[in-house]
Amino acid sequence: MIEKNKENEESSEVEEKNHVKTGEKPLSCSQSKEKDLKKIRANKSFTCTQCGMSLTSKYNFCVHMRVHTGEKSHTCDQCGKSFTQSSHLKDHINIHTGEKPHKCSHCEKRFSQSGYLKIHERIHTGEKPYTCDQCGKSFTIKGNLTGHMRVHTGEKPFTCDQCGKIFTQSSNLKIHMKSHTREKPYTCDQCGKSFTIKGHLSVHMRVHTGEKPFTCDQCGKIFTQSSHLKNHIKIHIREKLYTCDQCSKMFLRASALKQHMNVHTKEKPHSCHLCGNSFLCLQSLIEHQTMHTVMKEYMCFECEKTFTTANCLKRHERIHTGEKPYECSHCDKRFSDSSSLKKHERIHTGEKPYNCTACEKRFNNSSALHRHTKNIHRSSDLMLPSNQM
Secondary structure, eight states: OHHHHHHHHHHHHHHHHSOEEOSSOOOOTTSOHHHHHHHHHHHTOEEETTTOOEESOHHHHHHHHHHHHOOOOEEOTTTOOEESSHHHHHHHHHHHHOOOOEEOSSSSOEESSHHHHHHHHHHHHOOOOEEOTTTOOEESSHHHHHHHHHHHHOOOOEEOTTTOOEESSHHHHHHHHHHHHTOOOEEOTTTOOEESSHHHHHHHHHHHHOOOOEEOTTTOOEESSHHHHHHHHHHHHHHTSEEOTTTOOEESSHHHHHHHHHHHHTOOOEEOTTTOOEESSHHHHHHHHHHHHSOOOEEOTTTOOEESSHHHHHHHHHHHHOOOOEEOSSSSOEESSHHHHHHHHHHHHOOOOEEOTTTOOEESSHHHHHHHHHHHSOHHHHHHHHHHO
């Protein structure tokens, strides 16, 4: 009862001091305080004139106004940190006491604050309420969306004061700083090996525990790291592929292999009836013919270059924005297009799909094979097998 009276007194004071919008005509100063309150209560709506937010409870309105006034009347006597609400202070005190009263309803994990529990439970529910309006990617935490948006804007607000290198996220800067200090704060209690990142220590500990949490659903083989499983799965994928007997390149469909064989035979069966240009595949011909029939209606506002499709324009604009949405799953390097990422990842996987027909040497990209052929083998050397036939 005392607490209720306190709420009413606090509400009355705020209603008097702050401009409360009720949807009716403004109340004159000459009217009595009681009459003012009666009109507000009858309306049962409290609208903040600062931001337009409406609240049905007087108490909630009082609490909300602290956002604008900056008032934080609830202070922790342990560390001096202040809060706008008593419930926030109560959650905070659990940090000092070590108490974790908030238990996940899906697993046994407990948390000191209700907010942490709410975020954790999204792992179980799959809820990702924060969505990027640029690419549609969703996140469980608002801070992760904020960090992700820098991929599109190119913003890198975190700068290393040692070498000037810039980062999109503070966590990446923090990890980078350890390269200057040589700091390795995470030490294995089994063998004494130290690491700069906690995650690296967690992976290392599996050497001692024998834990292999990543299982292949094709053959049941288990691995200590997800990257090892990812590389292993490629073995199964290759087993189901169609392989070119000329260069060992693999394809998902027989039709794709048949089309690829035109590269070796130099056959270009698809010809443009307008200009006579020939192409290896039908799709290349279709794309080419748009040059004759379609206006280039997509223009870059930076350099005024025009494109036939929105996708072509989007890829081009990354030159100006610096956007690199494709991230390597093995390291932190990023790329503006998927083909560049694919070429880069071969450094990690060791994949070499391009085979020299003269000496069987393999390469991870076509340009390296071309340089090798040009510099090492003469054209006569490459023609020798066909001459002998």
